[in-house]
Amino acid sequence: MDEIELIATFDTDETARLAAKALNNWFSWVMEGDHDEEVPDFFEDFGIAADEYVLEREEANWEDTPVARSRGNRITITLESANAVDALEELLEALGAYDVTVSGEED
Secondary structure: OOOOEEEEOOOHHHHHHHHHHHHHHHHHHHHOOOOOOOOOOOHHHHOOOHHHHOOOOHHHHOOOOEEEEEOOEEEEEEEEEOHHHHHHHHHHHOOOOOOOEOOOOOO
């Protein structure tokens, strides 16, 4: 399975840091969470309803739980599945990324 990398650029370091924290909590919930419960408000600080981004583990088809790493005003996410890349791009933009680059994805 090919490795996909997403790089998202935000206005500030703080926004990137907060977005990475929210994304990591969301990734964990997708992989381990109880989807019968109400969706936690992962993205409340960004004015986004998390229930708009409900993703089942089978849909994501991730080998391992992705990790969002912030460095400066950028977040890097590496995953081993092309599934849900479009949803991740959309989510990153909703969180305030003004540029999202995807590498490793087949055209």
